Amino acid sequence: MTSAPMTLSQARLPRWAPGLVAAMALAVAGLPALLGGWGPAAWLVLAVVVFLVAMPLWSRLVEGRRAAVDRLVTGLIWTAFAIAISPLVWLLWVVVRSGVPAINGDFLTFSMLNVIGDEQGGILHALIGTLLITLAAAVLSVPVGILTAVYLVEYGARSRTARVITFLVDVMTGIPSIVAGLFALALVVLLFGPAFRMGFGGSIALSLLMIPTVVRSSEEMFRLVPDDLREASYALGVPKWRTIVKVVLPTSVGGIVTGVVLAISRVIGETAPLLVVAGATDGINTNLFDGRMTTLPVFIFSQYSSSTPVGYQRAWGGALVLIVLVMVLNLTARLIGRIFAPAKGN
Amino acid sequence: MAKSIDVSDLNIYYGDFLAVEGVNMTVKSKSVTAFIGPSGCGKSTMLRSLNRMHEVIPGARVEGKVVVDGQSLYDASVDPVAVRRQIGMVFQRPNPFPTMSIYENVLAGNRLNAKKLKKDDADSIVERSLKRANLWTEVKDRLNKPGMGLSGGQQQRLCIARAIAVEPEVLLMDEPCSALDPISTSAIEDLIHELKSEYTIVIVTHNMQQAARVSDDTGFFNLKATGEPGHLVEFNPTRKMFSTPDEPSTEAYISGRFG
Numbered sequence: 001m002t003s004a005p006m007t008l009s010q011a012r013l014p015r016w017a018p019g020l021v022a023a024m025a026l027a028v029a030g031l032p033a034l035l036g037g038w039g040p041a042a043w044l045v046l047a048v049v050v051f052l053v054a055m056p057l058w059s060r061l062v063e064g065r066r067a068a069v070d071r072l073v074t075g076l077i078w079t080a081f082a083i084a085i086s087p088l089v090w091l092l093w094v095v096v097r098s099g100v101p102a103i104n105g106d107f108l109t110f111s112m113l114n115v116i117g118d119e120q121g122g123i124l125h126a127l128i129g130t131l132l133i134t135l136a137a138a139v140l141s142v143p144v145g146i147l148t149a150v151y152l153v154e155y156g157a158r159s160r161t162a163r164v165i166t167f168l169v170d171v172m173t174g175i176p177s178i179v180a181g182l183f184a185l186a187l188v189v190l191l192f193g194p195a196f197r198m199g200f201g202g203s204i205a206l207s208l209l210m211i212p213t214v215v216r217s218s219e220e221m222f223r224l225v226p227d228d229l230r231e232a233s234y235a236l237g238v239p240k241w242r243t244i245v246k247v248v249l250p251t252s253v254g255g256i257v258t259g260v261v262l263a264i265s266r267v268i269g270e271t272a273p274l275l276v277v278a279g280a281t282d283g284i285n286t287n288l289f290d291g292r293m294t295t296l297p298v299f300i301f302s303q304y305s306s307s308t309p310v311g312y313q314r315a316w317g318g319a320l321v322l323i324v325l326v327m328v329l330n331l332t333a334r335l336i337g338r339i340f341a342p343a344k345g346n
Numbered sequence: 347m348a349k350s351i352d353v354s355d356l357n358i359y360y361g362d363f364l365a366v367e368g369v370n371m372t373v374k375s376k377s378v379t380a381f382i383g384p385s386g387c388g389k390s391t392m393l394r395s396l397n398r399m400h401e402v403i404p405g406a407r408v409e410g411k412v413v414v415d416g417q418s419l420y421d422a423s424v425d426p427v428a429v430r431r432q433i434g435m436v437f438q439r440p441n442p443f444p445t446m447s448i449y450e451n452v453l454a455g456n457r458l459n460a461k462k463l464k465k466d467d468a469d470s471i472v473e474r475s476l477k478r479a480n481l482w483t484e485v486k487d488r489l490n491k492p493g494m495g496l497s498g499g500q501q502q503r504l505c506i507a508r509a510i511a512v513e514p515e516v517l518l519m520d521e522p523c524s525a526l527d528p529i530s531t532s533a534i535e536d537l538i539h540e541l542k543s544e545y546t547i548v549i550v551t552h553n554m555q556q557a558a559r560v561s562d563d564t565g566f567f568n569l570k571a572t573g574e575p576g577h578l579v580e581f582n583p584t585r586k587m588f589s590t591p592d593e594p595s596t597e598a599y600i601s602g603r604f605g
Contacts, residue, residue, distance in 0.1 A: 157404060228441040232505070234402055236455035236512055237431030246458045250445040 102317025145214025181273025217259025499530025
């Protein structure tokens with residue numbers, strides 16, 4: 001019995017084919033764009049459509065049906081990726097372009113105290129406020145969140161209490177931030193009287209928003225720790241709590257730190273609850289427990305509502321500083337995650 | 347210092363499911379006892395009930411008696427943590443702690459229990475345990491490297507070193523060689539032979555030749571029928587088990603004429 005020789009090779013488009021088609025699509029779309037006086041956006045959209053038609057067509061003629069479908073889907077995925085990424089890049093670009101002119105030494109080292117009209121003002125008070133309030137929020141919510149996750153994974157597994165807690169945490173994830181702010185305000189007013197304001201109230205509101213994120217991310221991390229390791233520890237006669245502290249926590253610490261930092265990044269930009277509870281002030285206030293405190297988002301909001309060119313510029317400057325702050329936090333988290341990641345190999 | 351284990355009328359449950367029924371046996375001290383039988387017949391469950399690791403699984407419980415050195419393990423006054431300090435365990439898959447170095451892994455049983463050790467004592471425990479586990483010459487120059495970087499067979503011997511570093515009375519091994527190549531397997535079997543002089547060893551194995559090679563006594567577990575609980579069919583000296591077993595089903599299983 002003889003069999004037909006196997007055919008493994010077939011006609012393929014050269015590697016530079018997609019590049020060539022892309023260039024030609026841009027050129028083809030450029031003609032009506034030039035004649036009709038369209039903007040660059042419409043030109044790009046038309047070019048993408050031309051590419052998505054031409055590339056599979058060429059491929060169909062040379063390579064066959066399966067390769068053509070592959071070219072089409074690859075093109076669609078790249079288009080989707082570009083659509084997803086472009087608002088982000090655009091936003092960063094706008095913030096950097098509008099924010100950079102506002103940044104200078106004075107902007108970072110002075111507050112807005114006694115700044116009138118177009119005088120040079122600063123964001124130091126808002127920077128201090130943001131850092132203090134967010135730090136206090138983290139101090140409040142990280143232990144609560146991690147311990148809740150420990151309960152959910154290590155102690156309450158599959159119990160009714162654990163299910164109720166998981167449900168409530170999910171509900172908490174959906175609390176609108178302004179509601180958290182009102183709750184914190186009600187608490188502060190109840191304890192200290194109606195006219196009292198303090199930055200710590202803002203921390204309470206933010207921690208309400210942070211706790212669910214911390215619980216959920218730490219829970220996932222604890223679940224990733226293999227039961228083998230817990231059993232290995234139990235079999236050495238190590239009590240459960242020590243197993244959790246010395247084996248489960250160290251093994252998952254990288255992921256937990258990342259989760260905590262993501263939670264901080266989420267709340268550091270909150271405006272509404274802080275406006276309600278912590279209020280706004282032009283001066284530096286380093287006491288979390290007495291007096292109003294401004295944070296960066298609130299500073300941006302109040303400068304923007306002043307509707308003056310200088311106000312706008314200060315708002316953009318504040319926005320840039322806030323974004324840089326979040327970015328630094330994320331990089332720190334990645335670094336910490338890498339340092340604590342369980343060592344693999346030699 | 348090794349202890350014998352007396353098991354009487356032991357029923358082991360997962361929730362309402364009876365996994366192993368009516369086990370009676372005596373594991374002699376300073377000897378190797380092997381559990382053999384088909385998958386799912388309760389060998390590992392039986393082994394785990396000997397140091398109260400069984401109850402780590404939610405809903406798992408035990409009826410009957412396991413008596414070690416005159417003390418019943420399942421008395422209300424017995425602390426499972428204390429039991430596990432005396433009865434160590436090696437698992438099927440090597441499971442060194444990924445956050446720890448080789449050195450720290452060996453000391454894990456001491457360190458995790460916050461036992462204060464002088465540097466010299468710690469060093470000597472590490473060296474002694476690794477030497478007994480036949481791993482010392484391979485790792486002595488890289489004790490501070492992560493334990494996960496070793497090969498599978500080395501990791502398993504590291505886990506054995508970790509288990510004997512706390513100097514238990516009894517060592518339970520749950521298919522310790524099933525994930526290993528023949529050379530590592532033979533290294534671990536040699537090790538079992540050496541450890542027998544000081545420890546009581548119970549080993550679960552799927553490998554009949556291994557049971558014949560290393561053990562003094564053998565217990566054959568089987569299911570009565572599919573869906574029925576597992577039970578101990580026969581418990582006899584290994585020599586007798588592999589030549590003239592009492593039960594026809596044991597002979598059928600050992601000679602490969604099974605089901």
